[in-house]
Amino acid sequence: MNCHVDIKLPPGDHLNDDIIKRHIAQLLHWNPRDITHIRLLKRSLDARGKRPQYLLRFEVFANEEPSPEPALLDEFRSVHQGKKVIIVGAGPAGYFAAMELIRLGLKPIVLDRGKDVRSRRRDLKAIQQLGIVDPHSNYCFGEGGAGTYSDGKLYTRSSKRGDIDTVLKLFVEHGADSNILVEAHPHIGTNKLPGIVSNIRETIIHYGGEVIFDAYVNDFILENKEIKGVIVNENTEYRADAVILATGHSARDIYYLLQSKGILIERKPFALGVRVEHPQSIIDEIQYGRAERGEFLPPASYSLTCQVMDRGVFSFCMCPGGMVVPAATAPGEIVVNGMSPSRRDSPYSNSGVVVSVESEDLKEFQAEGVFATLAFQKSVEQAAFAAGDGTQKAPALRLTDFVNKKMSAGLSDSSYIPGLISAPLYEILPPFIYKRLKEGLLMFGKKMRG
Numbered sequence: 418m419n420c421h422v423d424i425k426l427p428p429g430d431h432l433n434d435d436i437i438k439r440h441i442a443q444l445l446h447w448n449p450r451d452i453t454h455i456r457l458l459k460r461s462l463d464a465r466g467k468r469p470q471y472l473l474r475f476e477v478f479a480n481e482e483p484s485p486e487p488a489l490l491d492e493f494r495s496v497h498q499g500k501k502v503i504i505v506g507a508g509p510a511g512y513f514a515a516m517e518l519i520r521l522g523l524k525p526i527v528l529d530r531g532k533d534v535r536s537r538r539r540d541l542k543a544i545q546q547l548g549i550v551d552p553h554s555n556y557c558f559g560e561g562g563a564g565t566y567s568d569g570k571l572y573t574r575s576s577k578r579g580d581i582d583t584v585l586k587l588f589v590e591h592g593a594d595s596n597i598l599v600e601a602h603p604h605i606g607t608n609k610l611p612g613i614v615s616n617i618r619e620t621i622i623h624y625g626g627e628v629i630f631d632a633y634v635n636d637f638i639l640e641n642k643e644i645k646g647v648i649v650n651e652n653t654e655y656r657a658d659a660v661i662l663a664t665g666h667s668a669r670d671i672y673y674l675l676q677s678k679g680i681l682i683e684r685k686p687f688a689l690g691v692r693v694e695h696p697q698s699i700i701d702e703i704q705y706g707r708a709e710r711g712e713f714l715p716p717a718s719y720s721l722t723c724q725v726m727d728r729g730v731f732s733f734c735m736c737p738g739g740m741v742v743p744a745a746t747a748p749g750e751i752v753v754n755g756m757s758p759s760r761r762d763s764p765y766s767n768s769g770v771v772v773s774v775e776s777e778d779l780k781e782f783q784a785e786g787v788f789a790t791l792a793f794q795k796s797v798e799q800a801a802f803a804a805g806d807g808t809q810k811a812p813a814l815r816l817t818d819f820v821n822k823k824m825s826a827g828l829s830d831s832s833y834i835p836g837l838i839s840a841p842l843y844e845i846l847p848p849f850i851y852k853r854l855k856e857g858l859l860m861f862g863k864k865m866r867g
Contacts, residue, residue, distance in 0.1 A: 419478045420445070421458070428713035431460070431471035441477055454478040461601035462715070464704050469714060489586050490620065492520055497625035499524040501657035503647055505634050505671075507531075508562020511663035512617050516587060519624045526657060527621065528632040528649060531559025534611045534618075536630075541566060544743050545834045548808030553633060556744040556754060557667045560630065561614040563744070566756065570734070571603040591616040594759070602718075606759025634671070637678055667746045669791055676787065684787050688729070689797060690771030690854055691842065692753050693816060694831055697738055697766045703865045716761045719768070723860045728773045730857030735768035737761050740832035743809045750798035751811055753833070765832045770861075772853045797846065804840040812840030819843065820855050 422441055430436045434455075442449040459474040476483070499522050504511045507529035515525035531537060531554040540554040557563045571585060585603060589595050592613045597603035605613065618628050629649075636648035638656065646656035664671045675682050697716050702708040704717035716737035723730050734754070738761030744754035755767045774790065782789040782796075804812040811833060818825045825839045843851050 418480065419476055419483070421474060421476055423472065423474050425463075425470045425472055428469060428471065428711065431473060432713070437473070437475075441475060445477065447477075447479060451479045452477060453480055454482055456483060457599050459601065460599050464714075464717065467706055469705060488590055489583065490590055493620070493624050494519075494522065495625050496522055496524040499625070501526055503528060503655055503657040503660045504663055505529075505647065505660065506562070506663035506665060506668075507560045507618075507628060507630075508663060508665055509564055510665070511562075511661070512614070512621070513584065513587070514661050514663055515621045515626055515628075516617070519621065519626060525621060525626040526655060527626065527628045528634060528647065528655065529558075529560060529628075529630050530633040531555075531630065533630050534560040534565060534614045537561075537566070544745070544809055548810075548835060550743075550745050550748050550750075550809070552747050553631075555746055556742055557665060557746050560618065560628075561610060562665055563667070563754070565610045565614050566607055566742070571597055571605065572601075587617075588613060591620065604757065604759070604761075606761075607756045608758045635674070637674065637680075639678060669746075669795075672788070672791065682787055684776070684790055686773065686775070687790055687794075688731075688733075688771035688773050689794065689850060690730075690769060691819075691846070692741055692755060692767055693732075693770050693858075694741055694765055694767040694829075694833075697764055699867060700737065700766050703867050716766065718766070719865060721770075721861045721864060723857050725772075725853040725856040725860075728775070728853050730770070730772050730853050730860075732768045732770050732861075735766070737766045738763045739767055740765060740834075741767050741811075742833070743811070743835055745798065745802075745809065749802050750795065751801040751805065751809060752798045753811055763832055767832070770854065770858065772850050772857070774850075778847075778849055800845045804845050805838050809835040810838045811835065812842055812845055813837040814839065814842050816858065820858055822855075 422444055424440050424444060438449055438452055438455060442452060456476040458476055461472045463470045463472055496519050501524050502518050504514050504525050504527045507527050511527055515527050518525045537554055537559040540551045541556060543549040544555060556566050585597050588597060593605050597605060621628055632649045634647045634649055635651060637644055638646040644660050646654055647660060648654060672682060698708040701710045701717045705714060718735045718737045721732045736755035736757045739755055739757035740763050741753050741755055744752050779789045779793050782792045785792040801812055813828055815825045815829060819842055822843045824841060828837050828839055831837055
């Protein structure tokens, strides 16, 4: 016999097997000796109020043991002789597409403009320490894509995008901690992802797929309005039965190539703003009521949203115990991202705080047509670079000075390795972005006092 049961326990007790078993037995009116196995299905933290509680869901077995679940990789078979599918991009979309193709008996050929996950590190170091941006190998481009070196959060608000559990299980089978299968907000950590990404590549190759780096796709092979392959590095052809584009949101050149080939593309809504960094202790104190959270509570996070002048202002990509990193994909631009190591043990936290951008906000870029949003984005990133010293030092202000439209005489310590420069962000950002950010941040200050 087995059943599901939900219980609440305070931090510390949620890890004590004896306490868990006793609570379950009392709730189900079972004899504890009849409970033969307890499997944790989901764990989340309710930090509301003065006493945080862990919400736990278990599958409980009485007088029987659960059947072991087969490994997903056991379903994989050799695809050396299968039909070929080219995948452009070795990020998460590209690699998971490759594994799905193998499961279906098709041979993936993954092409990435950047380098393998370990060789990429030299180019990331060049960005951090020298301000040099390689347009083909950076925090966005290269094996593993942006997620490998910028966090690895694994949750979505959408429930319509397929079997998320399969994705998590495949990560675990390639070396991720099994906790990601049960956490409400699973997270691998940027320190562990490179090894996991390498393991996924080895799986693709082992079953007959190919992974090719330093392979910049600069043209498509079209015959009778059908795509037959791609041109790499100006003169090398790759042909296949199908092509999947998994190039991510930052590969602007691919979008321009699509239009030049007469392939329909559409402008997508997006948001733009700033990254706000705090001492983690401030967020812990606001959320938990104390700066010293103890060993059983994770670094606190937050999610904030409001409406300002008919636009959404919201936080996203919140990185507790994390750091801010440079994420430009071209020289002469500055854009930043956030990440957290697996232990989330940095003394800082950060999040993006952004404003929704609509077509009517982009009147001066309408001549760019479908590329108006890209041109707008590029203009802001170039303005941020122009406010600096020619390196990847980022323009910054103290939050109170940003809201009050003042220059900061001095800046707080930061996790951002290239360094910060005090600069008038209220002038660098377009007025419609700044005004809404200012009002949104004031509202957030009322929701999270301090």
